Amino acid sequence: MNRKAIKGDLDSRIFNAFNIAVLLIVSLVIMIPLWNVIISSLSSGRALAEGGFIFWSKEFSLENYRAVFRDSSIWQAFFISVSKTTLGVITHVFFCAMVGYALSKKHLRGRKLYVVMGVITMFFSGGMIPTYLLIKSLGLLNSFWVYIIPALFSYYDVVILMNFFRNVPDALEESAKIDGAGEWRVFLKIFIPLSMPAMATIALFNGVGQWNDFMTTKLYITDQALYPLQMKLYEVIVQSQTQSMQNIGSVMIETTTKGVQLATIVITTLPIVLMYPLLQRYFISGMMLGAVKE
Known part of the structure; x- marks a missing residue:
């Protein structure tokens, strides 16, 4: 193998490594906030009030989602x-x-x-x-x-x-x-x-x-x-209430407006995220239309 071939192979490896590093950083920048939103939506009001977590909650609860779905x-x-x-x-x-x-x-x-x-x-x-x-x-x-x-x-x-x-x-x-x-x-x-x-x-x-x-x-x-989900999300976000206490049986469960907001965000985002994989193969070929001329 001559020097040009060796140099070309080395350049290709460096270029691929650079691309992988950049894409990994971009993916982390996108995925970490999304993961934090999901984990926060599954956290209790007490854990949200204390804060200090990014990847895992101190106390999990489904009360935020119950509060959302209680609204008919x-x-x-x-x-x-x-x-x-x-x-x-x-x-x-x-x-x-x-x-x-x-x-x-x-x-x-x-x-x-x-x-x-x-x-x-x-x-x-x-x-x-x-x-x-x-x-x-x-x-x-x-x-x-x-x-x-x-x-x-x-x-x-x-x-x-x-x-x-x-x-x-x-x-x-x-x-x-x-x-x-x-x-x-x-x-x-x-x-x-x-x-x-x-x-x-x-x-x-x-x-x-x-x-x-x-x-x-x-x-x-x-x-x-005639309000869609996004308008309901907008209403939840602009609510001035910062904290609510709800009695369920003899147990006191605390929820915050922030937790309800995050749960609503997940609920409104999930359907459109699930739709993308179904259209992905068409999407890729559709974006390539006209990219190659023979």
Whole structure:
């Protein structure tokens, strides 16, 4: 083995070791606070008040979670969050796919105008007050559909799908049309199945956004029956009460607002964290779309 090969192998090992060290540090910076939140949420109020622990609690208790689930509105909020995220993701992805499919066709009349209009929406918006007046004029205030209709369209997602549709061989579409398939059948039977990686990537990003969104509720919803989990979390965090004492039978169990906050954070975060592994393989391949050109 010559000197260049030895030097190249040494450089490669140093580079890999550097990458591993950096990624390990970044992982620890991310994981340690998360672990501390989980452990703190499982700690008693007395242990939280004393503090002084990072990796393991001095006294474990499920009272923080019992306090959260004793509030019956948390289940309604969970149902609203799941409903708006599921329906919002499905409608958003399907609507963006329809627009992207149409704009991927060069023979579409007015295509350039539609593209310019879409690009404008990526850089400019009407602002908070005009948007509120629009939502009000559409009758969407205090309506579940305020979570769905305004979030239907994103030109950024349309661009991703449009570029993916352009890479589908024209022969597939032509052969389907020769067999008598119309535009809808071509779109649903050919383009949708072939674009699952891109659509799963968009669904993941949009789902996280839908699940974490509470500003829509803050601006447009006053009916507490339509509050999602994130709004309930917001209410818990802004509570001024610092400590509460609860009697269960003959045993006095202490909980703090901080403990209830942390338990609520874990409850609201867990579903979206569990969803990521299910879409991971689609997410990775979707992010690689267009990265390699042959």
